[in-house]
Amino acid sequence: MLAAMWFQTSGPAGILGSPLVMMVIVLGIFYVMLILPQQRQRKKMQAMLAALKTGDKVITNSGIYGTINGIDGETVILKIADQVKIRIARSAIAQVEAPEDAK
Numbered sequence: 001m002l003a004a005m006w007f008q009t010s011g012p013a014g015i016l017g018s019p020l021v022m023m024v025i026v027l028g029i030f031y032v033m034l035i036l037p038q039q040r041q042r043k044k045m046q047a048m049l050a051a052l053k054t055g056d057k058v059i060t061n062s063g064i065y066g067t068i069n070g071i072d073g074e075t076v077i078l079k080i081a082d083q084v085k086i087r088i089a090r091s092a093i094a095q096v097e098a099p100e101d102a103k
Contacts, residue, residue, distance in 0.1 A: 049090055052076065057097040060088060065097075 052058070056068045058078070066078035066086075074090050 048096060049093060052090065052093065052096070057099075058093045059095050059097065060092050061094045062092070 052068060052071060054068050054070060057065070058068060059065055060078070064078070064080055064086075066080040068076055069079040069085055070077040071090070075087050076090050076093065077085050077087055079085050
C-alpha cells in the first residue's frame with residue numbers, strides 16, 4: 001500500500017514538477033550565468049584600479065589614451081599630450097595598456 005502511494009506522487013508532476021524546485025533551478029542558473037561572472041569582473045576591475053601607479057599607460061572609459069602622472073586618492077592626473085594634463089576619477093579608467101616589451 002505504501003509503495004502504491006509513492007508511485008502516485010512521482011508521476012509527471014513529481015519532484016521536477018514542483019514550482020518551488022523549478023524556481024530554485026532557475027535561480028541557480030541565473031546565479032551561475034549572470035551574477036557570478038559579474039562579480040568576478042568587478043573584482044578584477046577593482047584589483048586593476050588598486051594597482052595603478054605613476055607611469056602606467058591607460059585608456060579611459062571615454063577612449064582617451066594617456067600616462068598616469070600622479071594619483072591623489074580617488075582622482076588620477078593623466079598626461080594626454082606634452083604639457084596637457086587632466087584630472088579624472090580613478091573609476092573612469094577602463095584598462096591598463098600592456099607594456100610593449102611584454103608583447
